[in-house]
Amino acid sequence: MNRQWLYAQQPQGKIGTDTFEWAESEIPVPDAGEVLVRTRMLSLDPANRAWMMGKTYREALEPGQVMSGFAVGEVVESNAAGFERGDIVEGDWGWQDYAVLSPDRLTKRTGDVSLELLVGPLSVTGLTAYFGLLEVGRPKPGDTVLVSAAAGAVGTMVGQIAKLMGCRVVGTAGGQEKCDWLVSDLGFDAAVDYKASGVRRAIAAACPDGIDIYFDNTGGPVLDAALSLMNLRGRIVCCGNVSQYDVEKPAPGPMAVPGLIVVKRLRMEGFIVMDFYDQRAEAETRLSGWVTDGRIKAVVDVIDGLENAPEALIGLFEGTNWGKRAVRVS
Numbered sequence: 341m342n343r344q345w346l347y348a349q350q351p352q353g354k355i356g357t358d359t360f361e362w363a364e365s366e367i368p369v370p371d372a373g374e375v376l377v378r379t380r381m382l383s384l385d386p387a388n389r390a391w392m393m394g395k396t397y398r399e400a401l402e403p404g405q406v407m408s409g410f411a412v413g414e415v416v417e418s419n420a421a422g423f424e425r426g427d428i429v430e431g432d433w434g435w436q437d438y439a440v441l442s443p444d445r446l447t448k449r450t451g452d453v454s455l456e457l458l459v460g461p462l463s464v465t466g467l468t469a470y471f472g473l474l475e476v477g478r479p480k481p482g483d484t485v486l487v488s489a490a491a492g493a494v495g496t497m498v499g500q501i502a503k504l505m506g507c508r509v510v511g512t513a514g515g516q517e518k519c520d521w522l523v524s525d526l527g528f529d530a531a532v533d534y535k536a537s538g539v540r541r542a543i544a545a546a547c548p549d550g551i552d553i554y555f556d557n558t559g560g561p562v563l564d565a566a567l568s569l570m571n572l573r574g575r576i577v578c579c580g581n582v583s584q585y586d587v588e589k590p591a592p593g594p595m596a597v598p599g600l601i602v603v604k605r606l607r608m609e610g611f612i613v614m615d616f617y618d619q620r621a622e623a624e625t626r627l628s629g630w631v632t633d634g635r636i637k638a639v640v641d642v643i644d645g646l647e648n649a650p651e652a653l654i655g656l657f658e659g660t661n662w663g664k665r666a667v668r669v670s
């Protein structure tokens with residue numbers, strides 16, 4: 341059987357397990373030119389929640405469809421040239437055991453790389469950190485880089501890449517335990533618990549020379565604080581807005597933003613990782629080299645079982661993940 345999670349209904353406020361519905365159907369059969377893939381790992385991403393709220397960089401989710409999501413899988417049957425049984429592939433086929441896909445929806449992965457690395461650090465997550473920091477943020481040695489959701493999938497990679505670039509790195513994360521871990525295990529220079537009171541004061545103390553690059557994964561109060569602490573000609577890399585995904589009504593934008601951007605000559609720029617996929621091969625080679633030689637620790641937080649995917653996603657908004665959250669399906 342093909343076990344699936346369907347997207348059942350748009351959440352009003354926070355997502356819950358009733359956002360999803362379990363279903364079972366026959367394993368699909370590939371036609372000529374198609375490939376049958378078995379899911380090995382699912383990537384859990386805050387964006388899965390954002391897709392429920394309307395059109396983003398992709399169409400909004402429709403109730404009744406298989407819940408969308410990036411996955412890594414293994415070809416079990418192929419009627420398409422270039423794909424063979426046993427090939428490891430990645431793509432966006434959602435929360436299910438099996439999917440039939442056309443080759444243009446699959447990327448073949450080669451080399452002796454673990455599924456844990458393929459589901460995040462050496463794929464979308466790592467590439468997001470890499471391109472966002474290096475292409476949008478453009479760090480220089482000695483810059484102070486602040487990154488929010490620093491103990492998460494993208495944040496852990498951003499902080500470590502920024503250290504490799506010779507920057508001073510400060511992270512924000514929920515809770516003292518995560519903050520201590522960022523400094524002791526991942527080499528951050530300082531970390532600030534954004535859930536404690538006085539977050540602006542704490543970030544100011546951790547960034548005594550101001551902020552040159554703010555890598556924004558969260559929006560919300562950390563963005564407000566960072567804006568007021570940016571240095572002249574600083575760069576704000578708008579990667580995501582996780583503080584506003586799992587709410588009934590996103591907060592209105594801060595009124596002071598345009599003035600601060602003018603006075604400090606800031607560049608505030610959004611990006612989607614796919615914008616840079618023409619440079620993907622080079623980026624993967626560099627990331628893989630850093631992970632292999634131990635200069636970057638790839639932290640992957642794996643939960644076993646497709647049945648646990650809803651709880652795994654809900655946990656992203658409660659901060660239960662450390663590093664990249666993934667679900668092992670088979």
Ligand SMILES: NC(=O)c1ccc[n+]([C@@H]2O[C@H](COP(=O)([O-])OP(=O)(O)OC[C@H]3O[C@@H](n4cnc5c(N)ncnc54)[C@H](OP(=O)(O)O)[C@@H]3O)[C@@H](O)[C@H]2O)c1
Nearest residue numbers: 468489492493494513514557580581582583611612613659
């Ligand atoms: N632009 C792109 O192409 C692209 C690609 C991938 C991801 N992204 C974005 O990158 C960001 C990080 O994604 P990720 O996959 O690395 O997720 P993640 O950081 O591994 O997981 C989300 C984290 O957000 C934090 N969080 C939850 N609610 C929060 C709130 N209200 N305020 C502040 N922090 C909160 C939690 O950590 P705490 O314990 O610290 O609260 C949680 O661990 C997201 O905004 C995502 O949409 C963008």
